[in-house]
Amino acid sequence: MRTRNATGTSPRVIGRLCLYLRFLQDLGARGVGWVYSRELAWSAGVTPSQVRQDIMGIGYQGSAQHGYEVDKLAEAIHEKVGVADEARVILIGTGNLGRAILQFFQRNHPRMELVAAFESDIFLVGSRLHGIPILGLGELEATVRDQDIRMAILAVPENEAQNGADRLVSAGVRSILNFTPNRLHVPEGIYVEDTDIGISLVRAAFFGCCGKGVKV
Amino acid sequence: MRTRNATGTSPRVIGRLCLYLRFLQDLGARGVGWVYSRELAWSAGVTPSQVRQDIMGIGYQGSAQHGYEVDKLAEAIHEKVGVADEARVILIGTGNLGRAILQFFQRNHPRMELVAAFESDIFLVGSRLHGIPILGLGELEATVRDQDIRMAILAVPENEAQNGADRLVSAGVRSILNFTPNRLHVPEGIYVEDTDIGISLVRAAFFGCCGKGVKV
DNA sequence: TAGATTGTTAATCGATTAACAATC
DNA sequence: TAGATTGTTAATCGATTAACAATC
Numbered sequence: 001m002r003t004r005n006a007t008g009t010s011p012r013v014i015g016r017l018c019l020y021l022r023f024l025q026d027l028g029a030r031g032v033g034w035v036y037s038r039e040l041a042w043s044a045g046v047t048p049s050q051v052r053q054d055i056m057g058i059g060y061q062g063s064a065q066h067g068y069e070v071d072k073l074a075e076a077i078h079e080k081v082g083v084a085d086e087a088r089v090i091l092i093g094t095g096n097l098g099r100a101i102l103q104f105f106q107r108n109h110p111r112m113e114l115v116a117a118f119e120s121d122i123f124l125v126g127s128r129l130h131g132i133p134i135l136g137l138g139e140l141e142a143t144v145r146d147q148d149i150r151m152a153i154l155a156v157p158e159n160e161a162q163n164g165a166d167r168l169v170s171a172g173v174r175s176i177l178n179f180t181p182n183r184l185h186v187p188e189g190i191y192v193e194d195t196d197i198g199i200s201l202v203r204a205a206f207f208g209c210c211g212k213g214v215k216v
Numbered sequence: 217m218r219t220r221n222a223t224g225t226s227p228r229v230i231g232r233l234c235l236y237l238r239f240l241q242d243l244g245a246r247g248v249g250w251v252y253s254r255e256l257a258w259s260a261g262v263t264p265s266q267v268r269q270d271i272m273g274i275g276y277q278g279s280a281q282h283g284y285e286v287d288k289l290a291e292a293i294h295e296k297v298g299v300a301d302e303a304r305v306i307l308i309g310t311g312n313l314g315r316a317i318l319q320f321f322q323r324n325h326p327r328m329e330l331v332a333a334f335e336s337d338i339f340l341v342g343s344r345l346h347g348i349p350i351l352g353l354g355e356l357e358a359t360v361r362d363q364d365i366r367m368a369i370l371a372v373p374e375n376e377a378q379n380g381a382d383r384l385v386s387a388g389v390r391s392i393l394n395f396t397p398n399r400l401h402v403p404e405g406i407y408v409e410d411t412d413i414g415i416s417l418v419r420a421a422f423f424g425c426c427g428k429g430v431k432v
Numbered sequence: 433t434a435g436a437t438t439g440t441t442a443a444t445c446g447a448t449t450a451a452c453a454a455t456c
Numbered sequence: 457t458a459g460a461t462t463g464t465t466a467a468t469c470g471a472t473t474a475a476c477a478a479t480c
Contacts, residue, residue, distance in 0.1 A: 011419050012471080018415045019399065036437070045399040048437095049473055056439065064438040064479045087421035096323060100316035104413055107312060112421055151424040175424025177416055183235065183261040191423035193416050197320055199234045200393055200409050203227050205303035205328055207407035208367040208391025228447080252461070264461095265449050272463065280455045280462040438479080449468070455461085 009057065009080070011193070016054055017077050019044035024074040036067035085111040090149050092140070092164050093156035094119045094129060097179050101153055102130040115147055144171035155179040165192075225273065225296070227409070232270055233293050235260035240290040252283035301327040306365050308356070308380050309372035310335045310345060313395050317369055318346040331363055360387035371395040381408075 023043035027035055037048040037055070044051070055062065060076040062068040091098055094117050105114045116135050119125060125136040135143065143149065152173045156164045161180035168176060175191040178184055184192050239259035243251055253264040253271070260267070271278065276292040278284040307314055310333050321330045332351050335341060341352040351359065359365065368389045372380045377396035384392060391407040394400055400408050 009422075010471080011423070014419050014422050015412075015415045018412075018418050022397065038437090042401075043399065045401070047473065049475095050471090052438065052440085053472080062438060064436080066480095067437070081418060081422060083425045084418040084421035087417075087425055089417075089421075096316065096319045100312065100319075101413075103312045103316075108414065110414060110417055112417060151420055173424070175420045177420040181238065183259065185258075185261070191420060193420045193423075195411070195413070195416055196231075196234075197317075197411070198324065198326060199231045200411055201305075201326055201328060202234050202297060202300040203230050204367055204391045204393040204407060204409045205300035205305075206225075206230050206297060207227070207409075208389070209299045209303055226447080254461090263449065265451095266447090268462065268464085269448080278462060280460080282456095283461070436480095438477105440476095440478105442473105442475080444473070445471085447468100447470080449466105451466080452464095454463085456459105 013054055013057060014081060016044055016046060016050070017058070017081050020051070020054070021074060021077045021081065024070050024077070027070045028074060033070055034066040034068065035070055035073070037062075040068070087112040087151050088115050088147065088149055089113065089151045089153060090115055090140075090143065091117040091132070091153045091155065092137075092168070093117075093154065093160075094121075094124060094134060095155065095157070098155040099129060101155060101179070102132055105132070106130040115149065116143060118143075140167060141171040144168070144173060148172075150174045151177070153177045153179065154184075158182055229270055229273060230297060232260055232262060232266070233274070233297050236267070236270070237290060237293045237297065240286050240293070243286045244290060249286055250282040250284065251286055251289070253278075256284070303328040303367050304331050304363065304365055305329065305367045305369060306331050306356075306359065307333040307348070307369045307371060308353075308384070309333075309370065309376075310337075310340060310350060311371065311373070314371040315345060317371060317395070318348055321348070322346040331365065332359060334359075356383060357387040360384070360389060364388075366390045367393070369393045369395065370400075374398055 020040050023040060024035065037051040040051045041048040055068065058076055058080045060073055089112055091101060091114060098117065102117065114132055117129060117132050118137050118140050119134050120137045122136065124134050127134050150173060152168045154161065154164055154176050158180055161182040162184060165176060165184040165186060169186055169190055176184065178192050178194050181196055181198055183194065186192055236256050239256060240251065253267040256267045257264040271284065274292055274296045276289055305328055307317060307330060314333065318333065330348055333345060333348050334353050334356050335350050336353050338352065340350050343350050366389060368384045370377065370380055370392050374396055377398040378400060381392060381400040381402060385402055385406055392400065393409045393411065395411050397412055397414055399410065402408055
């Protein structure tokens with residue numbers, strides 16, 4: 001199963017564009033005006049060839065003489081990827097992981113807006129965590145519909161994962177950032193981004209200790 | 217740049233084996249004795265073909281009649297991936313993210329052992345967080361050497377990321393689970409697993425809101 | 433100019449899927 | 457047996473890299 005969109009942009013390309021954008025913003029802040037694919041490649045840990053492919057993919061053109069204009073390229077990438085800025089998001093689950101995500105929003109204040117967090121524990125409902133209102137799970141569907149929410153962060157206990165996803169999807173959510181250790185079964189057209197710390201730990205242990213991981 | 221090891225096991229395969237293992241352990245606990253590739257595939261969100269490929273890769277054989285024996289297959293996967301159980305890990309940085317990771321260890325108690333956490337704030341050094349001793353960054357190298365640590369979790373502020381990685385590598389660490397938003401530059405043979413919540417958010421927003429993500 | 437870089441196509445590489453004989 | 461499944465090879469698909477003409 002692959003994810004694609006109309007323009008052929010894959011999740012991997014989006015990830016790399018984000019990395020380029022961070023580097024470009026950094027360069028811009030330092031007053032650097034131009035950058036070569038080689039330098040962008042270095043910042044993102046990829047090849048210059050791939051950088052040029054990615055930039056070709058968003059239709060931006062550089063100069064063979066000076067490389068890419070920092071501000072212009074940043075703008076071009078932002079035009080492609082900047083939907084994140086307008087995204088309004090909800091969080092389901094305010095356990096340890098949920099609270100870490102709330103903190104992430106409070107600290108890094110990504111431009112996307114965290115509208116509300118949902119929680120089944122009625123003692124928490126009605127309060128606020130890191131400035132975000134905690135609503136009861138019963139209000140989930142109404143909130144998604146009324147506020148036209150298209151994206152949700154799922155951080156509920158494992159045994160509620162699929163049920164939570166089902167409710168989100170039927171309420172109208174189009175993409176889920178899944179922090180549960182389960183793989184979610186969703187209809188076609190719904191995007192799921194899995195984040196699995198347990199697997200990341202095992203992978204690092206495997207390649208670090210015994211797998212003799214080798215970059216080739 | 218790809219990561220490979222002697223036996224050809226890629227990070228993706230390891231990730232899927234972990235998912236199969238979780239499902240198998242669940243089945244085992246429920247007293248189920250046999251499982252088909254179709255069911256394993258469903259649990260991990262992949263195709264039965266891929267499941268059979270992965271299982272072939274670890275050298276386990278099933279039966280065309282009953283599928284795979286749950287306990288035996290779990291054991292075979294565990295034999296491949298179970299190095300994680302013996303891994304001893306250190307954490308660098310005890311900010312918000314670092315503390316979330318400490319909580320993760322305390323709650324999910326993965327079998328790998330979190331030996332110590334390192335912190336530059338001298339007011340925290342000497343105390344314990346979630347049962348884990350907090351040491352000063354000056355003790356990093358000695359600890360890695362004396363305790364033969366091969367894996368580290370990097371959760372320092374962005375501007376200390378590369379420096380932290382350099383110190384870890386030169387002290388002898390072989391793999392890094394990187395929670396900073398930077399891509400680390402490490403020598404060949406060192407494995408880095410990147411976890412980037414910011415990018416995950418942007419991806420989900422992109423494919424949920426405007427990218428019209430479609431599973432194909 | 434000479435040298436370095438981009439844009440873009442072609443080649444390569446790896447990962448996934450399909451197909452099907454063998455099996456029970 | 458008939459039907460379903462595995463093991464395994466071949467085909468497909470996608471992503472990455474290499475190559476090189478065009479450019480300045």
